[in-house]
Amino acid sequence: MSFEARSARTSTTENDVESVAVVVVTYNRADLLARLLDGLAAQTRAPDAVVVVDNLSTDHTADVLAARTDLPLQVITTESNLGGAGGFHLGMRAAYDGGWDRVWLVDDDVVPAPGCLAALMAVDEDCLTSVREDLSGALVEKAAVDFDLRNPLAIKPKRSAVDTVWADRASMPAMVEVQNVAFEGFMARRSVVTEIGFPDPTFFIFYDDAEYAVRARRAGRRIWAVRDAVLVRQLDFNQQHDLSGWKGFYMYRNLFVVHLRHGENALVRLKPWLITLAVVALSPLRGGRAEARNVIRAMASARGMRRLADEARPPR
Template sequence: MTQTVAAVIVTYNRAEKLARVLDALAAQTRVPDRIYVLDNASTDSTVALMDERKSDSLRHLRLARNVGGAGGFNAGIKAAFADGFDQIWISDDDAYPEPDAMEKLIAGLAEFEEETGYKPSFACSAVRWKDGSWCEMNTPATVWDWPRFYGKDMRYFLVRSCSFVSVLVPRWAIRAHGFPIKDYFIWFDDAEYTQRLAKSYPGIFVPDSLVIHDVEVNQGVNYGMITDKSLWKFRHGARNETSFRLREQGMVGVMEFLYQVHVQMAGARLPWKLRRPVYFAIWRGLWFRPKIEMPRQDMI
């Protein structure tokens, strides 16, 4: 029986790039059965674009206010799950999948289960930057025995987390582990969610599924790179990861994270005006206990 697939894209004021994403989805060898565009109250031409592209297979869900990537993905996955889709592909509004990217992820989940008997909790793509180099911010985190099933017959790596740039999640995993944490707003929502999904079984990295991430600068997340402009994002990331570490690892995990952040900021000789808000965000994370939403009975 053919699995139904929905695509969830969260967007905010990137109409031109969003149009390219929609074009790339329309050109897939396995076109999604429905596309959900979660519009975080964009003020550019996004509404006009969606009106122009209007169709039965495209749903424009315009939110009343900007709830961040975390809130958008929460709402989008929830909508697709409620509509009964078997698999949900999650990605950003500036990530362009190659024509067979989705087909490769779908095939990867099916082949891995058939060959090994294990059910991966998600499948993620290889994300490249605009020049074809590896996109630093979208590097999946592998498990300790990541090459266990990599060989001549299968080319998949086991991963414990990945970004929300081209990841396919089966319905059973959402039913078992719930939705992304909307209160995170931005940063670490993808890492938390995929690690939560992976409690059932790790995800798989599918290197033949390719996506181009059209970000301005190709760099990963390092607390030594904080600027006045990016500070607000790092504050959210520090709070969110602290909350996650406390929940999953206790104070030992929190202290390890604090040490890592301190070393990165001190090593870069960041001024105190940039360090202090991050330390305070870690402190706030100790009391930040966001709710994990599970599917309602009527959605299952």
């Protein structure tokens, strides 16, 4: 059956079971992607569609995808590398246009345990996220339990995360409310996308997921981390990036955009300017001229992104 034919069916079966499309974004990580697809094929609750956005990979990603006749794949190959943000934007649009009831966003460097999707689908909530662990089984879920856009003295809005509050999965409650997410296991119902729109592709990388979570919460949705939805991260969790390099530009800029769009008071919305001044002033001691240039460029770019990009707005 074609993807279009599957998409045309009603959103529920006679048993009133919701449908779900998985959205995967990948770029030059064919071997990791293969492990993820193995994990999706092994789910006790099979996905109704798997939308893979290939950001113009130059490795053997195309061969990996061509071999997967065991999954209901829809492959979208971009004309350029759109980054994670652009890829998830494109993939969520495809899933929404396909008519699926829920969309599950997963990166190419995770593998779901066999019962992961079933655990999520069993929860009657609009926004959910799976809970990540590393290859040793240690809890590495970074979703924020407290994401503070009220306190102007909080340099970083993430004040605490799942893995800083709970030592391991066993000590967690079955459901934990979180305030931001990573697009490594986030699930949303179709009604959420209808109301708040799509991930903002202009972010390219970093904070597109956090910004989307803020929009969802502002629309009255609560976001729940489901303890028994196990997602295994294949790579070490490294959130330390060179702030003087190209990734540093996006980290600064997109953090600033989140504050400018969603800061809950004028002082919080002023924080990006203060951070810029502080980084420039301290550049002789840390970061040097390259980081100073990055943060100045980031602030200038963020000013033009105060409003949500048109293509990320709710579908009309």
